[in-house]
Amino acid sequence: MVKTASTMMPLGQAAPEFSLPDINGKTVSLSDFQGKKGLVVIFMCNHCPFVKHLASALAEFGREYQAKGLGVVGISSNDVDTHPDDSPELMKKEAEAQGYTFPYLYDETQEVAKAYRAACTPDFFVFDSDLKLAYRGQFDSSRPGNGLAITGQDLRGACDSLLDGRPVDSIQKPSIGCNIKWKDAPDYFTGQPAE
Numbered sequence: 001m002v003k004t005a006s007t008m009m010p011l012g013q014a015a016p017e018f019s020l021p022d023i024n025g026k027t028v029s030l031s032d033f034q035g036k037k038g039l040v041v042i043f044m045c046n047h048c049p050f051v052k053h054l055a056s057a058l059a060e061f062g063r064e065y066q067a068k069g070l071g072v073v074g075i076s077s078n079d080v081d082t083h084p085d086d087s088p089e090l091m092k093k094e095a096e097a098q099g100y101t102f103p104y105l106y107d108e109t110q111e112v113a114k115a116y117r118a119a120c121t122p123d124f125f126v127f128d129s130d131l132k133l134a135y136r137g138q139f140d141s142s143r144p145g146n147g148l149a150i151t152g153q154d155l156r157g158a159c160d161s162l163l164d165g166r167p168v169d170s171i172q173k174p175s176i177g178c179n180i181k182w183k184d185a186p187d188y189f190t191g192q193p194a195e
Contacts, residue, residue: 004176005175008137011134015131016115017029018105020106028073033073039126042058042075044104044121048178058074076105077107080108110182120177121177123175124138124139
């Protein structure tokens with residue numbers, strides 16, 4: 001697996017628009033999250049070992065922070081021709097198996113991933129109530145095989161600050177994961193070959 005880091009979109013940037021089908025065929029758009037206390041956008045997929053490592057913690061995070069008034073959405077942008085494990089049909093099975101309560105969307109054209117400059121799975125973006133970027137980076141420092149506990153402390157810290165009306169710490173560490181499987185080879189942002 002190719003370890004790829006977040007591109008770290010500039011803080012304060014407005015959330016790029018999206019309007020994508022979820023695993024049940026319903027269209028979900030950025031505007032559906034207006035009026036929330038903030039929005040967490042997670043670029044993820046089914047097969048990536050970095051996402052698998054966090055999957056149950058992501059499900060728990062989603063339930064907890066949706067209940068606190070944040071919007072949460074997962075987006076898969078991988079090329080399913082080369083990575084059929086990430087197909088919408090299997091996304092639905094994965095969401096049910098993991099207990100994801102947030103919408104899990106399929107970005108077939110990859111235009112949304114490009115607009116967000118998403119580079120890896122998982123890649124996390126937190127927007128405030130005005131849909132301005134407040135955090136982008138890692139869930140926490142746990143990675144497959146490094147022995148560190150999965151706490152979600154980085155993402156949770158950012159979300160808790162937003163919810164409490166405090167500034168989000170500007171020292172943010174990039175997420176690390178598998179590169180998004182772009183239809184355009186080599187890798188859209190990193191120049192690495194798709195794996």
